[in-house]
Amino acid sequence: MxxxxxxxxxxxxxxxxxxxxxxxxxxxxxxxxxxxxxxxxxxxxxxxxxxxxxxxxxxxxxxxxxxxxxxxxxxxxxxxxxxxxxxxxxxxxxxxxxxxxxxxxxxxxxxxxxxxxxxxxxxxxxxxxxxxxxxxxxxxxxxxxxxxxxxxxxxxxxxxxxxxxxxxxxxxxxxxxxxxxxxxxxxxxxxxxxxxxxxxxxxxxxxxxxxxxxxxxxxxEYAREDSGFLESLADEKYASVVNENVIDEAEFSVLPNSLKRRVAARYLSALTDKDVLSKHIDALIQLAGSNSALETVDGIKLKSKDGRIFIQKDNAEPFSVDIKAESGEYSFLYGRAKVAVYDTKDLQNFNKQLLDNSIDCDKIGKVLKLRSRQEGDKITLAKRGVTKTLKKLFIEDKIPEEKRNSVAVLADGDSVVWVQGYGVSKSFKANAYSNKIMSIIIEEKVSDEHNAK
Structure with missing residues (x-):
């Protein structure tokens, strides 16, 4: 033979x-x-x-x-x-x-x-x-x-x-x-x-x-041929459904079940080396449009929200440090706060934009808190003249939920004085008649997701 x-x-x-x-x-x-x-x-x-x-x-x-x-x-x-x-x-x-x-x-x-x-x-x-x-x-x-x-x-x-x-x-x-x-x-x-x-x-x-x-x-052999054909169709659909590990729920939901399962399997397989089982695929399909969260293969957390499915990262750890109403630098979990205090004689060197973003020291205590957001925090932004909760502001500006605790909030007791990226509250804003003013600049830690500002 x-x-x-x-x-x-x-x-x-x-x-x-x-x-x-x-x-x-x-x-x-x-x-x-x-x-x-x-x-x-x-x-x-x-x-x-x-x-x-x-x-x-x-x-x-x-x-x-x-x-x-x-x-x-x-x-x-x-x-x-x-x-x-x-x-x-x-x-x-x-x-x-x-x-x-x-x-x-x-x-x-x-x-x-x-x-x-x-x-x-x-x-x-x-x-x-x-x-x-x-x-x-x-x-x-x-x-x-x-x-x-x-x-x-x-x-x-x-x-x-x-x-x-x-x-x-x-x-x-x-x-x-x-x-x-x-x-x-x-x-x-x-x-x-x-x-x-x-x-x-x-x-x-x-x-x-x-x-x-x-x-x-x-x-x-017949099954492999049919599977190969369906996989080629799934390749085409995957490109329109998934972008940077985010699933478009509208595109995903209209797929035939045979393609939906393949797109779901491919999505999960791209996230882990662990075996993706039928139960993981079924759970991902059910997650679409539910506005809920899911822990799937390898402990990966996915969330359905605003028409998208995305990886839900752990929330940033809250922080709190004391800040004195005087010039100095203060390190905190996500960077460094540079505080500068100016007397009346220095105000002539301030342009209007800088003045509009500064704090009137006569309106605050001697020791403040630089911290993460807290439930019920709200601010009346000087430029907008509208009072909003920080939660609503962060949602409107699409700040990812897992990053919201890293946004620096300067507070005097229960009152929000200043918020990183938004500026000073109208109630604490300095003006041309202020005797002493304070500015604060945040330098974020350099990481894979943040660059120094």
Whole structure:
């Protein structure tokens, strides 16, 4: 039996170009032995640089070392470059808070990627049966169309040249080419979900349809095609619905559900590396138009307000410092306040604009508070002559809610004297007849979101 089945998959899914590097994951099992040998047999035809990579997970004691020794001997026999990584997966999984299976997969692909480099390909030995089993696993656990697509033949630089090949043909290839292989003892234990599907469910399905595996895998291909089409539509809609991590609720709400779910999933996935589940997608869809808040995947807080969904940041921490009615500088949580006091003789050097924004010292006490806003704060702005609460002012000027506590408010007892960005209250405004006046300038701390003013 030749490697034509591998060539067929490589061509159908455009997996490889001639002259490239392929890192093949070699565990020592029938699938990976078959794939490694098949790629070795066609490497000259395709001008491939072939590297076999093996990970000793440190889980099965003597069996793990046996597997490593087998893979090394196999590669020496066929002159294949062999790379091995020894990893203590149980210890790593505890350190990283991951299950051993997930941790092992992460370690394997990181190792494979390090060998493949930027332009190389990673070949894994997933086959037709694996695809059918993955479909059943995903459907049982709960999935949408993307999960119904099973294992993609190509994902980024990862290729699966056996994805069209049933396990029976793989074993026939090994027999025809006198290839020995080893069997992982855990594959025989039905306490693992995948093994239950492989050893119990699939045989039952074959009693209904002897070609059940091919039928299931064929469905996966149709599902991938449909999913790909819908994803391309979602790409177009995403650009019109989402701008700088803000969702336009009007645009979002008119999308068909199939596109709405995809846009929601993409939005959440852009915010975190954690797995985005159906419950997170459903909750985001329900949030639209609700004028409420939501804590979603990875503890991210989202808010629906004024026709938009956006990330709700934690409110700035309130602050309060004493300010004397005399010249000086005062540090506070969000910057520095520069206070300057002038006598009557200095007033001739003040222009009207500066005077209009200064405080009459005769109208205030000797010690003031520079603080965050408080419930009920209000001010009559000298220029506007209208009394408004700070809450209403901040809303009208669209100051983000999470930043409002960082706006400096100068108060004398319960009275608001001056507000950063708005100026002095009419009741405390200096004039040409003032004996002593005070000005205040705020220099904000330089940060990613604030520049010094």
């Amino acid at each position: 030749t490697a034509d089945f591998v060539l067929h998959a490589l061509k159908k899914y455009n997996m490889l170009e001639k002259g490239g590097t392929v890192v093949v994951g070699l565990s020592g099992g029938a699938d990976s032995v078959c794939l490694t040998h098949a790629l070795w047999s066609i490497k000259d035809e395709l001008d491939l640089t072939l590297v076999a990579a093996h990970v000793n997970h440190g889980i099965r004691g003597g069996e793990a070392q046996r597997d490593e020794d087998f893979c090394k001997a196999f590669c020496e026999k066929y002159g294949i470059e062999f790379k091995v990584l020894k990893a203590d997966i149980p210890a790593l999984s505890r350190q990283q808070g991951l299950g051993e299976e997930e941790c092992g997969r992460k370690v394997r692909y990181e190792f494979f990627s390090s060998l493949a480099g930027e332009n190389g390909k990673i070949a894994t030995a997933h086959n037709l049966n694996d695809n059918a089993e993955t479909l059943l696993f995903n459907l049982t656990r709960g999935t949408a169309l993307k999960g119904a697509g099973g294992i993609p033949p190509v994902r980024d630089n990862i290729i699966r040249p056996l994805i069209l090949t049933p396990r029976e043909e793989i074993e026939s290839y090994c027999a025809d080419n006198s290839l020995s292989f080893i069997t992982d003892s855990t594959n025989l234990k039905n306490e693992y979900t995948r093994n239950k599907i492989r050893n119990i469910i699939i045989p039952q399905l074959k009693e209904i349809n002897s070609d059940a595996v091919s039928a299931l895998a064929g469905f996966c």
